[in-house]
Amino acid sequence: MEEEIKCGILQGEVLLKSYYVINAEILEGRLSSPVGMVTDGIRINEFRITTPVSLVKLSTGFKEQIKLYVDLQLCSDDERRILANAKSGTILMQAPDLEVSLQGNKHLLFIGDSGVLQAFPAILALARSGGQVEVYSMHRMGKAALNALRSYVKRMDFPLRSIRGGGDRSIAHILEAQTVGTRIMAFCDWSDYSRIKHIARRIGYSNMEIQGIGIGEKDERVFCARCYQMQHKPHESEIICMQCGIPLVISNHYSPRLEAYMGYVNVN
Amino acid sequence: MFDSNIKVRVAEVAEETPLVRSFKLVPVEGELPRFSAGAHITTYLQTDNKLLERHYSLTGNPKYSDSYRIAVRRSDTSRGGSAFWHSQVKVGDEMEISQPKNHLPLSFEAKHHILIAAGIGITPFMAMMADLKEAGKSFELHYAAASAEYCPFYSFILSHYGKQAHFYFSSEQQRMFTLLMWNQPVGSHVYFCGPEGLITQFKHSAQSYGYPDSSIHFELFTPPVTGPCYPFEVMLTKSKIALHVPEDRSLLDVLLDKGIKAPYSCKIGGCGSCEVEVEEGEVDHRDFFLSEQDKKKRNVMIACVSRAKSKRVSIHL
Amino acid sequence: MDKAALHRMEIKAAPLLERFPFPFQADSYRYSNNSRALVPPVCTDLTPEYFEEIGGKRKLLERYPERTFQAFPHTVEAQWEIMAMLMNELAAVHSDYFKLDKQGVQWTFYNRLLDEKSTFVFGDLSTLPYEPLDFIGRHVQEDLIYLQQRDGDLYMDAGQLCFPANWSLAFDLGMTYLQFHSPVPIYSDSGLAEKVRGFLLRMEAGKPWTRLNWTLNVGPRLDTSPEAFGEWGVGRFGLNLENVGEIMHLRAEDQRLFQIPGSNGVLFSIHTHLLPFDQLINNKTWADRFCKVLEDLPDPIAEYKGFLSYKPLLIEYLKQHI
Numbered sequence: 001m002e003e004e005i006k007c008g009i010l011q012g013e014v015l016l017k018s019y020y021v022i023n024a025e026i027l028e029g030r031l032s033s034p035v036g037m038v039t040d041g042i043r044i045n046e047f048r049i050t051t052p053v054s055l056v057k058l059s060t061g062f063k064e065q066i067k068l069y070v071d072l073q074l075c076s077d078d079e080r081r082i083l084a085n086a087k088s089g090t091i092l093m094q095a096p097d098l099e100v101s102l103q104g105n106k107h108l109l110f111i112g113d114s115g116v117l118q119a120f121p122a123i124l125a126l127a128r129s130g131g132q133v134e135v136y137s138m139h140r141m142g143k144a145a146l147n148a149l150r151s152y153v154k155r156m157d158f159p160l161r162s163i164r165g166g167g168d169r170s171i172a173h174i175l176e177a178q179t180v181g182t183r184i185m186a187f188c189d190w191s192d193y194s195r196i197k198h199i200a201r202r203i204g205y206s207n208m209e210i211q212g213i214g215i216g217e218k219d220e221r222v223f224c225a226r227c228y229q230m231q232h233k234p235h236e237s238e239i240i241c242m243q244c245g246i247p248l249v250i251s252n253h254y255s256p257r258l259e260a261y262m263g264y265v266n267v268n
Numbered sequence: 269m270f271d272s273n274i275k276v277r278v279a280e281v282a283e284e285t286p287l288v289r290s291f292k293l294v295p296v297e298g299e300l301p302r303f304s305a306g307a308h309i310t311t312y313l314q315t316d317n318k319l320l321e322r323h324y325s326l327t328g329n330p331k332y333s334d335s336y337r338i339a340v341r342r343s344d345t346s347r348g349g350s351a352f353w354h355s356q357v358k359v360g361d362e363m364e365i366s367q368p369k370n371h372l373p374l375s376f377e378a379k380h381h382i383l384i385a386a387g388i389g390i391t392p393f394m395a396m397m398a399d400l401k402e403a404g405k406s407f408e409l410h411y412a413a414a415s416a417e418y419c420p421f422y423s424f425i426l427s428h429y430g431k432q433a434h435f436y437f438s439s440e441q442q443r444m445f446t447l448l449m450w451n452q453p454v455g456s457h458v459y460f461c462g463p464e465g466l467i468t469q470f471k472h473s474a475q476s477y478g479y480p481d482s483s484i485h486f487e488l489f490t491p492p493v494t495g496p497c498y499p500f501e502v503m504l505t506k507s508k509i510a511l512h513v514p515e516d517r518s519l520l521d522v523l524l525d526k527g528i529k530a531p532y533s534c535k536i537g538g539c540g541s542c543e544v545e546v547e548e549g550e551v552d553h554r555d556f557f558l559s560e561q562d563k564k565k566r567n568v569m570i571a572c573v574s575r576a577k578s579k580r581v582s583i584h585l
Numbered sequence: 586m587d588k589a590a591l592h593r594m595e596i597k598a599a600p601l602l603e604r605f606p607f608p609f610q611a612d613s614y615r616y617s618n619n620s621r622a623l624v625p626p627v628c629t630d631l632t633p634e635y636f637e638e639i640g641g642k643r644k645l646l647e648r649y650p651e652r653t654f655q656a657f658p659h660t661v662e663a664q665w666e667i668m669a670m671l672m673n674e675l676a677a678v679h680s681d682y683f684k685l686d687k688q689g690v691q692w693t694f695y696n697r698l699l700d701e702k703s704t705f706v707f708g709d710l711s712t713l714p715y716e717p718l719d720f721i722g723r724h725v726q727e728d729l730i731y732l733q734q735r736d737g738d739l740y741m742d743a744g745q746l747c748f749p750a751n752w753s754l755a756f757d758l759g760m761t762y763l764q765f766h767s768p769v770p771i772y773s774d775s776g777l778a779e780k781v782r783g784f785l786l787r788m789e790a791g792k793p794w795t796r797l798n799w800t801l802n803v804g805p806r807l808d809t810s811p812e813a814f815g816e817w818g819v820g821r822f823g824l825n826l827e828n829v830g831e832i833m834h835l836r837a838e839d840q841r842l843f844q845i846p847g848s849n850g851v852l853f854s855i856h857t858h859l860l861p862f863d864q865l866i867n868n869k870t871w872a873d874r875f876c877k878v879l880e881d882l883p884d885p886i887a888e889y890k891g892f893l894s895y896k897p898l899l900i901e902y903l904k905q906h907i
Contacts, residue, residue: 105478179451181478204379204455208480223756225811228651246815253768257759265814270626272791301790302666302847330847367790368846376659376735482736533787541787 005029007066007091009044012083016148018072019117020083024091026064031057035121036096037213042068045089047082051075055096056121058128067124071117098213104183105131108174110163110196112138112188113145114215119187120152127156134159136174138188139166172199186212191219194259221260222250230260238266273312273364274300279335281359284420288388289354290327290339296362302333303368305399306392306487309336310366313352322349323489323534325391326368327421329398336365339420341388371539372459372487374399379455381407384444384470386462390420392487393461397429408432410448412462415439446473460486464493481559491536491573494554501580504528505547513575519544519583520571528585530571537573544571549581594682594698596633602867604632605860608799608837612877616772616886618781620842623795627678628671628841628854629725635698638726638807642747645808646723652812654719655758656731656743661716663731663848664743665708668717670843670852671725683724696724719745727841727854730754732762732785734849739785741765742850748807748857750800750836751814751891770885790846795839798855800890801899802834805859809836824895829902830863835875862899866906876903 007024015021034057041050051074058065068091072080100122107126111119119135126133135153137146137160153160164170175184184200186193193214200210220233229243237250241263248263255262280292294300303326313320324338340353357363372392374381381400383393390411400407409429413419415437425433436444446469449458458474460467467486474484497515502522504511513522520542523530533541537555546567553563555570562568569581598604610619646653656664672694676685684695693704703720705712713720722729722745733742739762746754757765762782767773788794802809803820824832839856866872879887879900887893 103478175454178454180449180454180456180483182454183478204377204453206377206480206482208482209454225753225756226813226815228755251768253756254764255756255760256764258756262753262756262811264811265818267815267818270624272626272789304847304849307846307849333847369789370846370849373734373849376733533789539787540783543783 004095005031005093007093009086009089009091010065012086014072015069015120016151018144018148019120020070020072020080022068022070022083022086022091024066024068026057026066027090029095031055031064031066031096033057033096033099034102035100035125037098037118038093038096039098040094042091042093044082044086044091049075049079049082051079052117053093054118054121056125058125067121069117069120100185100211100213102126102129102131104209105181106178106183107131107133108178108182108184109133109135110138110171110184110186110188110192110212111135111141111149112192112215113142114189115187115213116145116149118213118215119149119185122185122187123152123156123158127158134161136160137162138192139163168195168199171196172203175200175203175205182209184210184212186210186214188212188214189216190214221258222248222263223255223258223260224248224263225265230258233261239263272367274367275362276300276336276365278357278359278361278363281357284339285418287418288339288341288420290337290420291353291357293336293338293365294334300333300336301367303330303336303395304370305330305374305395306372307368307370307395308392309338309368311338312364312366313349313357314363315348315352320347320349320352321535322353325395325487327391327394329402330395331398331402336368339388339391341420369533369539371534372461372485375457375483375485377455378457378483379406380453380457381405382449382452382456382458383407383409384411384448384458384460384462384466385409386412386444386466388420388489389460389462389466390425391461393459394421394424396459397425397432401429408434410434410436410444412436412438412444412466446470449474449479450477457483457485460484461489464488464490486556488536488538488556492554492556494573497575500576500578502576503548503580503582504585505582506585518572519569519575523571523585530585532572535572537570540570542571543568545584547582547584550577551575551581552577596631596635596682596698598633601860602864605835605858606797606837606839607868607871608797608835609871609874609878612874613881614799614878614886615883616769616775616777618777618784618796620784620794620796623793623841626791626793626843627674628793628843628852629675629679629727630839630856631679631682632726632858635726638748639699639723641807642726643723645747646719646745649812652753652755652810653747654716654722654745655754656716656718657759660718660731660733660743660848661710663733663845663850664717666845666847667729667731667852668721669707670845671721675724694724699724718743727856730853730855731845732851732853734786734851737786738762739782739851746810748855749810750798750838750857751809751811753811755812768889770889771883785842785851788842788844788851790844793841793843795841798838798840800836800838801892802836802859804832805834805861807857807859821892821895824898826898826902826905829898830866830906831861833862833899833902834859835862835865862902866903869907872903873907876900876907879903 006028008027010023012022037054039052042053053068055066055068135158186196193212221230222233224241226246227244231242239248247266249266251262253262275296276293279294282290284290308323308325311322326336328337340350342354343350385393416422436442460470499515500513502511511522513519531541533539540557546569551569552575554573672685675683682698686693690707692707695702728746731743732739744754763778766778806817809817837858841854843852887896
């Protein structure tokens with residue numbers, strides 16, 4: 001669990017009421033991708049923040065600068081205090097475990113409630129890189145999150161649209177109208193991300209043209225080797241098949257077609 | 269000995285243009301294997317002093333394999349192959365060919381196929397268009413040639429694929445611009461076949477227009493021109509043999525001369541069959557098979573075209 | 586008496602111990618690309634176990650169709666091509682037992698071993714009782730898997746699998762080469778799987794390859810599918826020095842790989858052979874080599890092949906009889 005990246009804090013401030021943003025410069029280590037997320041948190045001076053941090057790399061001049069974003073609503077009181085006092089010093093963090101590439105000429109961003117924090121760095125990076133961007137808010141976004149997103153996007157002069165009715169057809173309609181060079185970025189919960197991926201693949205986008213950060217619990221499934229019944233994957237590694245009653249051991253073998261993990265019959 | 273090669277007889281010879289001849293090949297006995305669109309065969313031509321191996325795309329409809337059709341352009345810079353086909357080969361002649369191999373298959377997931385050809389580069393697309401039309405798939409052809417007279421398969425294409433075909437005749441000042449790839453619907457794949465310059469130009473444009481590498485397909489008929497060649501030494505670490513590769517020979521040539529059973533197929537750096545593991549030395553990559561990642565991460569080289577930057581390389585053979 | 590017994594022809598061959606494909610070339614075994622050119626280039630291999638195995642296969646196909654046969658619709662052309670290839674081969678190489686008559690597209694296939702005659706129109710699915718791969722698979726002992734090359738990768742897009750060594754076609758269908766090998770330790774994470782995939786993608790028609798794979802079998806049961814693990818998985822309890830010779834079998838898979846040029850894919854056939862330990866020990870060289878292989882085998886491989894827990898017992902048995 002060694003921290004690979006060391007940054008020097010330049011300044012920090014509250015953004016749109018519920019987010020905190022820190023400007024820092026990279027002192028040691030390097031970021032392979034311009035936009036990413038460190039899900040386990042970061043170390044600010046001697047303190048540790050365990051909430052996820054999203055970041056964007058801004059190469060300006062001699063040293064590379066980055067902007068780090070934290071959702072204050074996910075922080076404990078202690079963590080909020082640490083952030084408020086972080087005007088100088090050192091940040092240590094692991095390399096981002098989730099990364100977003102900025103290749104492509106046009107980007108469509110699909111942003112849900114839970115993904116606003118992760119979307120900010122991408123929006124900023126895309127604004128600076130100068131390509132065409134369209135931002136879509138997923139159906140039924142919370143008011144606060146939607147307002148924050150609206151304010152941020154307005155600064156970048158991108159259009160922010162909502163998806164009519166939120167259904168698959170509306171999403172397909174948007175995706176079908178695009179030309180080659182368009183990339184899809186999703187920052188939302190896993191089920192929405194999965195939906196968008198399916199629709200996009202059906203229309204003809206390759207895997208490389210679709211990326212995103214899925215937030216929250218992933219609803220994963222287990223395939224019973226004996227009766228082929230699909231069922232919810234719990235945290236435990238052993239379950240009883242809900243259809244045939246046989247005990248199963250959940251393996252790591254995943255089928256992208258069935259979207260499930262293999263559950264082998266357990267005879268022990 | 270089990271020879272996978274096929275004995276064929278030339279059943280027909282036709283002048284497609286003043287420079288291009290097409291040949292219909294039928295099996296001497298038995299049946300020809302089926303082939304997939306984009307496939308080519310290697311023809312083995314016995315000239316006075318040596319055996320020539322030349323690759324030609326199969327131009328027929330893959331649905332039918334009672335015969336194979338190829339088209340050969342008489343080249344001014346011929347290394348003997350096309351000259352032989354044009355001056356020596358006639359109806360009734362027998363020769364050996366390889367089984368079909370495909371280094372330019374159609375994409376399965378593409379929603380729209382954009383075929384871009386120049387000159388004799390049209391050949392693999394003839395089979396592809398037959399396939400695509402049969403399957404009701406969406407495609408367009410962009411085909412550059414000197415003029416209608418010097419455009420192989422011009423009338424065939426007009427009558428079968430008139431709706432999808434766009435011609436660019438240089439004699440009429442028509443140029444095929446890379447812009448034709450711009451604003452194409454999502455799920456479009458591009459395919460290039462023609463001179464190296466055309467392929468390089470279109471490949472770079474496609475990448476800048478945002479086509480992911482997996483949507484860009486191409487086949488070269490001749491090895492890419494990649495600068496002056498210098499001799500180098502090679503050490504085979506497994507067989508403990510040291511060899512010298514002169515500037516006018518490839519590593520693969522030298523290995524085969526020595527009787528080493530090195531695998532190979534296209535011999536122009538496109539298929540990866542002759543890939544060897546490099547243990548020491550710096551490789552001068554001149555192929556178009558390995559990805560940039562491969563070149564950086566894996567210690568391999570394509571023996572038929574790549575050379576050494578250092579004085580020697582050690583390979584695991 | 587069933588029809589097969591009445592009209593049964595005999596397939597004469599050497600005793601099992603003489604024709605068993607012993608999978609070890611050295612006193613040590615590791616994963617590698619151990620393929621070699623298949624000479625002669627023949628896929629099918631008929632053994633005296635034909636009737637038993639075909640009978641067993643067909644029963645499984647009737648009873649568990651979803652488990653034993655899977656194919657994507659886009660593989661139909663490839664299936665016809667494979668069926669044609671195998672029928673031509675059977676009629677040419679095993680002409681005592683098989684005959685193929687072609688009147689244009691009207692084909693008649695004769696299986697003299699089972700006294701079966703099938704007439705159909707080549708290319709017309711409505712004239713066959715099963716999909717082409719499923720049809721021809723019912724006449725050969727091999728399991729048949731079709732790997733389609735598409736968009737730069739190899740996908741398991743069709744297969745008829747009755748005797749798997751603990752893997753599921755129903756689960757693996759549609760996976761890429763790397764994906765369906767991901768449970769195999771060392772092979773999947775050492776870069777070897779990528780190398781072999783590259784090798785398969787560059788295979789050429791007319792130049793087939795072959796390799797031997799192996800594992801251990803508790804009992805003489807060929808169907809060791811994950812679906813039926815509840816039936817065969819319990820056999821490993823209650824093993825001891827007295828019964829291990831009879832119960833344990835060395836299971837060898839003779840795999841043959843053919844490039845299918847019309848569809849641009851690879852046919853991967855698996856012929857499974859079982860040799861009980863108490864017969865294996867009659868070949869002292871084999872017993873000695875096998876013992877050394879087991880002693881030297883890394884634990885993850887033994888675990889994956891399912892016998893880590895009783896490996897010492899096996900070694901003891903072999904040592905006793907060398």
